[in-house]
Amino acid sequence: MNYEAPICDEPAASFADLISPISNEEFFSVYWEKSYLHVRHPGSQFAGYFSLRNIEAWVRSTRSGMVFVLLPEAEGGVRFDIHQARDLAPGTVLGNFRRGFAQILKRLADWPNLQGLVRHLSRVFHADIQVNAFLTPAGARTHPTYSDNDDILVLQVEGDADWQLHEFSVLQLDLSQKRNLEFPEEWQRRTETPVLAEVHMQPGDLLFIPRGMPHFATPPVSTSLQLRIYITPLFWADFLKFAAEYAAVHSQELRRALPPGFVGSDETCDLMRASFQQVMEIFKGVSFDGVLAAVKRNRVAHQGFPCDGQFDVLGAESLTVDSEVERRPDVLCTIEEVFDSERNRKSTIFFGDGRLSGPPHLYRALDFIRNRNRFWVAEIPGLDEKGQLVLVRRLIAEGLLRLLPEEGACAED
Template identity: 25%
Template sequence: MGMSHMEKDVIAWILDIQDSEGFFSKYRGTKWFHARATNRERFADLLSIDALDRILGTNGIRHPDIRLVSADQKIPPSEYVWRDRMVDPAKVARLFESGATVIFGGLHDRHEGVRKLCTRVTRQVSAQTQTNIYLTPPGSQGFKPHWDTHDVFVLQIEGSKRWRIYEGGPIRPLKNQKFNPQIHNAGEITEEFTLNAGEALYVPRGMMHAATTTDETSLHITLGVLTYTWADLLIDCISEITERSAAWRANLPPGFYRPKVQSELQDSFKELIEGLPDEMDLPLVTKERQLRFEAHHRPRITDNLNQAMQASSLKETDAVKWRSETAASIEIRGERIVLQNGNTREIEFPIAARNTLEILLSEKSLVTKEIDDDLDWPSRKIVLEKLIREGLLSNESIR
């Protein structure tokens, strides 16, 4: 499957399946999934060891954005950073050669391909995403058996790793229920397999696992999905209600913890809880939460100035395209239509621009005079110019 499929259904693209519906209904949150592949270069366009070498040597990265780990021993940061916590690339390379795993944290803030991957997964699964990049020398292990408190998709870029799935581990652990090697032990091995370059693996939170490199250097992306739960939704709903309902902001009675006050407390609390379904604004709360998720991966656009300077020169023969890295939604407010981009940015247009915006949001390349909306060219040009200046639309005729 090509990169175009990545834009339409990124989970299916990662797992090399036709569509992700079956994955979400049968595997997500409950079962691991090994996506086997015959094309070892399937993820080669995403990231490479050469790209990591450039980032390490030129980006001035500080600890803990780069960490070194080994299952056999602790590696203190003092062994590979200068006094200002800046990472010393030469020391990192020497420790890697000696068997240490190099972890690049938060590379989605430094590498465009990884950022786009996170953005698309965030949009599809409606959850915050993050990445750790693991570069492991041959025959080494970064971590002993453990579980994570978030779901992970592992994309094997180069080399291979021998994976083991173990019994044990909590069901759907919370963020604060982290693995502790001092008190938690892995159970029996239930599955063992090799994850080769071009293949992917899904591991739900709480599932015990470990991986060791084979006889070749391994590079993989671990994409973490910080699951949004029913409990999280309830907390968000109550927070939103509290802002507009004085009843939820009332003080508790004095001595509320005492047994003789418990009956009164329970009656009052029950009354508030029973009114929740009628008071909750689910569309508002869920929309704001999704916008917050997407705001974590803001677009990195390199031609804003050039596009803005030439916006007024837009011609009917020019081709324009919505920037796929900029998520947006539209909302009707009376005689105005509001374009929401991120959780704080709103851009208003006359209601007559509705069809134009809906067509543009399809993310197709369109010749401006062929946009089948209800506007004449002067009116359409005003809308398009504004979107170009806002960094949401690109004039593809500008190079």
């Protein structure tokens, strides 16, 4: 589907800005895992993130970045010439460009102008986010039709680009054992589907490509620079891996080794087949809430803290019950009732790589904080003034909250 966004000269600061006029709710109900989305933004909407003039600085400064050079091969294919960016001599990327080779600049997520957007998208999707830049000279050969294991947001920064998008029915994911698995024909022939749409992109345009959708970017007629944001969410397959470890903690049978010699013994494999049914019965007793709590903690810790000046904590001495505070943007948090080593029940809030625990009656206050972006200290329920101040000072020190300037106005949630 194609949409025109309202005119805006500022770079998109959120996912809602990227897909405007589509709402987040409509995106996840209509497009996520279902279809492509093309939004036309006027002007150079994305040049503030990364542009041609930033390439040399990125090559000189990146520690983990890589450069993939696409070298043409016979019958329309390409092969990759791969380099660590830090090992390249000055001017190498420009030299490859002048020779007419398309290049992929990999691992741009830590580029300063992209860090905020990357962290925000990580929170929105509860996903790992990576960013690559695709620099393509006019007429350069590009990658043949293929499908990705990640959902992709394509931001057209400079030049035009034409895409062919194909029908799809397979939601791909990266499987650690894919070399050892047998795949159905639908999966094996997933890139041989009919063309669904042809999309012409101009600077400022966004294209969402769901994972598994075959796609092909035709050689451009002029220099093209794109940012491709790769979204790797947690899948139900990942949830089941958590469930397997949860079950193993509670079941001795799952902690037993596979019988030695099973590879070459049919008799041993027959015994394993009988045991397998018993093992699967154990999963019926696995607690969904227990597994969910583990998954939530994993995502909270993985999201971590943003680099947004947390040394402002030094100003917390002026905190009063009339102060306004906010949860730091893009920090995930979750609340649970847990038991300590002496089996005492505790209300605990997890955030970043930390946690704060207190007596059960603290749950109401923690729940209030989790569900408010901004609030006045005096609004926290279930605590007297001293308790409110102690709790907020602790959460400021630990990194979940920060004090707002006195002139800040409390926003409606």
